Amino acid sequence: MTTSAAIQASLRGDNALPLRPVDQVMDLERLGAIHQSRLSFMRTLVRRIMRERWQIEPVRFELDPQGYGTVVYEITTPNKCYSFVLFSDYLSPDERNDRVIATKWDLTMALVDGQVDDLYLEKLRQNVPKQEAGRVDARVFVLSRANRSARNFDYVVDQLACGKQPDVAQIARVGYLYRTTAVYGSGKLGMADWEKVSTRHPDFNRPFAAEMFVCLMLRNFSLLQAEHIAQHRTPETYHPMLPEIKRFFGIGNSTGLGMAPYLINHPLLINQWVEMRELALARVRVLGNINKRITQQFPELLERCAIHTEQTVTEDAWQTANNLQVLKDLEAIREHTANGIGSWDALLRWSEENCSLQGQEMLVSVMLELYPELVDELEDYHTAEEFLDLDPVMPLQQLKQVIEQRYQWALVLDFSADGAKDTFWYRSEEKMEPRLGDAREEDGKEKQMALGVGYAVRKCYDQLCQYISEHPQHSTARFMVAQPKLRGIVRRIQSMNRCIYGDIQANLLDRDILPMHLLRAKLAFFGVGKFDPRSKLWVRNTMFQGAPLLEDIGHTFNDDWFMPLAPAQQGEL
Numbered sequence: 229m230t231t232s233a234a235i236q237a238s239l240r241g242d243n244a245l246p247l248r249p250v251d252q253v254m255d256l257e258r259l260g261a262i263h264q265s266r267l268s269f270m271r272t273l274v275r276r277i278m279r280e281r282w283q284i285e286p287v288r289f290e291l292d293p294q295g296y297g298t299v300v301y302e303i304t305t306p307n308k309c310y311s312f313v314l315f316s317d318y319l320s321p322d323e324r325n326d327r328v329i330a331t332k333w334d335l336t337m338a339l340v341d342g343q344v345d346d347l348y349l350e351k352l353r354q355n356v357p358k359q360e361a362g363r364v365d366a367r368v369f370v371l372s373r374a375n376r377s378a379r380n381f382d383y384v385v386d387q388l389a390c391g392k393q394p395d396v397a398q399i400a401r402v403g404y405l406y407r408t409t410a411v412y413g414s415g416k417l418g419m420a421d422w423e424k425v426s427t428r429h430p431d432f433n434r435p436f437a438a439e440m441f442v443c444l445m446l447r448n449f450s451l452l453q454a455e456h457i458a459q460h461r462t463p464e465t466y467h468p469m470l471p472e473i474k475r476f477f478g479i480g481n482s483t484g485l486g487m488a489p490y491l492i493n494h495p496l497l498i499n500q501w502v503e504m505r506e507l508a509l510a511r512v513r514v515l516g517n518i519n520k521r522i523t524q525q526f527p528e529l530l531e532r533c534a535i536h537t538e539q540t541v542t543e544d545a546w547q548t549a550n551n552l553q554v555l556k557d558l559e560a561i562r563e564h565t566a567n568g569i570g571s572w573d574a575l576l577r578w579s580e581e582n583c584s585l586q587g588q589e590m591l592v593s594v595m596l597e598l599y600p601e602l603v604d605e606l607e608d609y610h611t612a613e614e615f616l617d618l619d620p621v622m623p624l625q626q627l628k629q630v631i632e633q634r635y636q637w638a639l640v641l642d643f644s645a646d647g648a649k650d651t652f653w654y655r656s657e658e659k660m661e662p663r664l665g666d667a668r669e670e671d672g673k674e675k676q677m678a679l680g681v682g683y684a685v686r687k688c689y690d691q692l693c694q695y696i697s698e699h700p701q702h703s704t705a706r707f708m709v710a711q712p713k714l715r716g717i718v719r720r721i722q723s724m725n726r727c728i729y730g731d732i733q734a735n736l737l738d739r740d741i742l743p744m745h746l747l748r749a750k751l752a753f754f755g756v757g758k759f760d761p762r763s764k765l766w767v768r769n770t771m772f773q774g775a776p777l778l779e780d781i782g783h784t785f786n787d788d789w790f791m792p793l794a795p796a797q798q799g800e801l
Contacts, residue, residue, distance in 0.1 A: 247506045247728065251637060254502070256734035260745025261585035264790070265593040266600060267505055268755030271787070272607040273440050274775055276431070278785040280306050284445075284778050288349075291316065293460035295453045298353070300344055301445065305431045311340040312445045313349065315357050316453065324375060331361070333373040335406065335449075339442050341367045341420070341429065359410070360417060369420040369429070370413045370442045374406040374450075377480060381405050381454065384469075388458035391465040396797045399476055401541045403758065403770045405450035407480025411439045426611065435497065435610050436754065443771050447479040448778045471777065472795040478773030481756065484766035485662040488746040489653065491732060492679045495720065499730030500612040501753050505592075506729070511602040512595045513573045522598055526569060527562060529594045529790070534558045536791035542760040550586055557587025597790050616723040618715065620705035624696050627704055627718070630725045631689050637733040638682035639689060647739030649683065652676035664743070664765065680737040684717040757791070 252258065264271070288300035301312040314337040323332045336357045344352070348367075355362030359373055376382075379402045384394045413436075415421030425432055432438040451474050459466045491498055516522070537551050537558075560582060561575075569575060572595060579588045596603050632639065643649060652665045654675050662677065678684070691714065695707055704722075708715055724730050735741070744764050751759070751769055760768040774792025776785060 247503075247510050250729055251733060253506060254729055254731060254733045256732055256742075256745045258585050258589070259732065259749035260742070262505075262589045262749060262752045263586075263593045264752055264755045264757055265505065265508075265596045266603050266790070267508060267596065267607055267610075268753060269434065269436050269440050269610075270444075270755030270772055270775070271790075272434065272604075272610075273437050273444070274772075274789075275604070275607075275787055278776060278781060278787075281782050284312075284781065291453070291456055293457070294318075295457045298349070299449065300349065302343065307430050309342060310429075310431075311342065311344040312442070313338050313340060313344060313352050313356065314445075314449060315353060317357060319375070324378075330409065331359075333357075333359075333409065334375045335446070336373045337371075337442060337446065338364065338368045339370040339438055339445075341369065359412075363418045365418055366420040366424065368418075369425050369432070370411065370438045371417060371419060372408055372411040372439075372442050372446070374408045374446055374479075377402055377405055377407060381450075384454050385458045385461070388455060388469060389461045389466055391467045393467075393470055393473055393797075396473065396476070396794045399473070400539045400794045402480075403476065403773050404447070404478050404480035405454055406446060407482060407768075408443060408446065408771075409482065411442060413439050433611070434607070435501075440754065440771075443479050443481075444775065447477065447772045447775070450479065451477060451777075470795075471779075474777055475774055475789075476792065476795055478757075478770040478775070481751075481769050481771050482762075482766060483747050483751060483769065485664065485743055485747075487750050488743050489662050489677060489679055491746050491750055492681060492736070494614060495724055495730040496612045496614050496616070496727065498732075499724070499727040501610055502729040503727075504606045504609055505596075508596050508603040508606050509576075509592055512599050513576065515602055516572050516595070516599050518569050518572070523569065525598060526565070526594070529597055530558050530562050532791050532793060533590055533594060535793050536757070539794055540758045540760075544761040547759060547761050550584075553584045554586050554590055557583040558590065561587070561591060593790075600787070616719045618704070618708070618719045619722045620703060620708065622704045622722060624692065624702050624704060624707055625700065627707075627721070628689070628692055628696060631685060631692070631721060634725055635682075635685045635689075635721065635731075638685040641682055641686065641735050643683055643686055643735070643737075648735060649680075649737045650739035651737050651741055653679045653736070666739075678716070680735070681717075681720070681731060682733075682735045683737055685721065688714050688717045688721070 283304040284301055286299055287302045288298060291297040291299065296316050296318055299314045299316070303310040303312060314335060316335050317332070319332055319334045336359060338352055338356045340352070352364070355364055356371065359371065364371060380399070383398065384405060387394045413419065413422075413425075425438060427433075429438070432441065451469065455468055534555055537554050540551055542548055542551070557579075561579065564578060565575065576591065576595075579591050583591070641648070650667050652667055654663055654665055654677060656663050665676070691711055692707065695702070695710060699706065704718065708718065732746075742764055744761055744767060747767050748759060751767070754771070756769040756771055757773060758770040762768060774789035776789070
């Protein structure tokens, strides 16, 4: 029995409720409607840091009065020592570019195994600022870069230099001083691969933990740098930022199509992420005792979610409409539970009939937030061995049955319909970044990425049925000899049959596909908030807003930064 199966089995009992069905959970639009939760990777990382009291100190701080130079932090955990190395360079306005084609940035940084001496620091200085054009060794396991917010950074420095605090209303519009434009890991550019990181660095052995940590460090450095520049500009009037305002700053991020294929190419891992969230929800539905504390905290969290949504600024009409609908859903939930919650199962079922998908999934996040004792331990089970295994001895009749049961969603799709195969995914030659092509207008479909899982299943099923009609007693091995090009999709079908979730149930080749749902789903698992789509292909968002500061480590930690709210503006000092 796998670990997740053992956990799921522990939920079973005479009164146990089933997990939500796969066709409901893995619907693309629902995945694109989920929100951050206690199990999001940023939350689990911060809990670990605060619980284990990591020591994070700058051991080299060489910034000039304008904030340019080199900073090295040492991170001491219960297991190891790491270094976070950051280079701050002048970037002229005509060189500033947030796109992946940029070659210079305000900040570049690396997370490194062990301490950094002068010789190794110089090696990093020669390569880290070059990013893709440079090369690093396996001591490095995350590489990143970031640019200043044109709307916020200089404004915040000016306010602090004059002895004033930044206007909270302005921060709410743009909740960060820097935004990342890329965070690389998993063996790219000579770095340590995931197998090495997960086995040798237990502090970062959860998916994307190291990448999230780099973003957290960037967020804290951005605050330190702004104060450093302001203090040197006018030391006689400077005043540091208030801690509550500092915590309201996050780190900005722009995410495009580069993230989308991950959800398709890592189905076993995605299954694990989704299953842990659904197991947590099942636990709350079965075991969530509604006592006085819950009765008081539930409406408070609904109100927090509403205010957080109101404070989310977006220029996108689609996202604005979604946010307005979520506010209506939250009010409906509040009214429905005004005289008592009843049971979580009944409330969840009511929401499915009366709320939008985003409203339903907001309720799920609130339910998880109420029960750390039922949810938090599941954070240790977000990893999975990503090996799609072929079962050559499986009878073809059984393989056919697996497709009919698990991939019914693909079999009912009409791929002969107008527009059903008009979109193709490919990688650009210049940057090897995913792009979308229109088969009606563009060449290159022959170089498309294998993301059309539904269409591949359909083709496999049709050829399998034809083969079975002639050879009904043959095994999968014989079918593979006859149809070797189908080996990849057959391997996926057989492997995913051992999972509960995993495959996103959508035709990604359809003319009207919305990649935004894919981006939103992955970002929600990360713990991102305040989505601001700039098109259907990329989205701005905010990371770590409301999270503790480095100086909070070692102090009382309530893990209470779910859906963070703008602090009340205090009078100037």
